[in-house]
Amino acid sequence: MTDHHATTDAALAASQAPLLRIEAVEKKFGGFKAVDGLSLDIKAGEFFALLGPSGCGKTTLLRMLAGFETPDRGRILLDGEDVASVLPHRRPVNMMFQNYALFPHLTVKANIAFGLKRAGLKRAEVKARIAEMLALVRLEGLAHRRPDQLSGGQQQRVALARALALRPKLLLLDEPLAALDKKLRESTQRELIELQRRLGTTFVIVTHDQDEAMTVADRIGVMSAGRLEQVAAPRQLYEAPASRWVAEFVGDVNILDGTVAEQDPHRLTVTTQDAATLSVAPPRQKVDINSAVSVAIRPEKIRLSRRGPVADAAAGLNRRDGVVSDLSYLGGLTSYTVKLDAGATLRATLANVARVEVDDFSRGQHVVAWFSPDDCVVLPR
């Protein structure tokens, strides 16, 4: 093999190697395992979200990436180099803090310049970089303000500009939008996505807000009790959750417990305790007859009608009779709670596609709930 080939191979290997590799990292606080043997690869240029309830260890993991905590066990490889015990100021990683942590005694300009001066950039470079960052977050006119003279949204932008000023390989964002109101949060999410695409910097965001994670991230890692439950693209996470916990944490879901009764290549028959026999799509991994499973079905995948589908269309569908026990009108959607005659309670959401709904249901009304076997997800119990 010639040298030329060797270099292209090395370059290829480098491009395929993840920017960040977390290997069996463990962190204990006293007797409590905040992060429990977690492994994860994040590719360069990715927008990755760590999603989980509070106390699941996602912030601890982020703080280990920034260097504020040292793992008890495991390795953190950044560009192939173990940085697990490298101090924060020596890492090519910057963090945007939840409360922004802007220096209150410094102006916007001085806040952004803070890291640049430490890095020993020349005055002209610092000046140019500040101008660039202010333009990037559209705060040109506010360079001489102090943080307490800015709105929450503006403070958030300064924090972002300050963290990006050093052009980190990896930007960590700790609940960056939690303090903003809903409307501002949504527009800021779009700006974050655009910014990340433009810069190509790898972003790792920590959030407990699944809408936020799904909006901004290419991939989401769902964390629970210090472990990763599933790492997947938003759509896969929602439509093909790996566990009952993920199915319940991400979005609304109806869970019906049962046992596998029959199995053929296309259909699985599950006998449930309170919704009779369901026909569902077989999961990717084989399940044994008589094994206990949970069937998960999303509320928007359940249709309701007064009389049920016509016979042809209904072939192979699951249909159940029931009574509307509760409903809430949410604007774009109406959420119905249906008590099945078999005993189970199902939640179904219907889009309000017309101003005057011909086919809405009232409390106490008899309805037929029906859903396709392909919309059911079988999960081990």
Place this chain on the structure above:
Amino acid sequence: MGRVRLSRFNIASLAFGLAFLYLPIVILVIYSFNGSRLVTVWGGWSTRWYAEFFNDQAMLAAAWMSFRVALASATAATVIGTLAAVALARGGHFRGRTLFSGMLYAPLVMPEVITGLSLLLLFVALNAERGFWTVTIAHTTLTMCFVAVVVQSRLGALDRSLEEAAMDLGCTPLRAFVAVTLPLIAPAIAAGWMLAFTLSLDDLVIASFTTGPGSATLPIRIYSEVRLGVKPEINAICTLIIAAVTLLIIVASLASKLSNARADSAAPM
């Protein structure tokens, strides 16, 4: 903010409260300009007691001694007290933290007689010559805990993530402390220094235990004069001290206003 209407009761209680606090001081100031030799008899306006004070070499020496002790002990107490506060607020749960904090704050509640006596025994045991240095050390011991309390409460209110942000942006922990924490706790440190300074200035008990012959502080000197009968000169001295303290406070508040204004205006690159 809406204007609050004061009722008659409010005004009366305010007047009473202020009178209770300040009337004695006002009387003291007025009587410092008394021409009479007797403190309680008004003998017309005069500044003779001020002149008397500036000719009283022993009193001037005591004032100068007090000033030097206050300056030195306040500065030492501020440095040590700030370091102790940082250790308590930022050191995490190190071994013996509770003991350390208890020992640090003990002088706050310790009767001064005990502090003074035990220091005296120590200095005697060490065979140290009692004077400026022993009083300074004793006052540092007394005032350090006040500085630590003031600085620690400010540090506790300060967001830790500010220091972390500084480290994240390339500062070593020490550098982060100097560049971010220190400017933010500076007002508390200054307040601690001023507190220590005034505490040292008016301390009588500890100073009388730890000082030696020929190096009396102003409170000791005044006290010994008063035992022989109050001269109006004492009033003059007290008025001067009040004036000095007032001036110090005005300067301090102006300085803090000025530094805020400076930060407000465009910071040059």
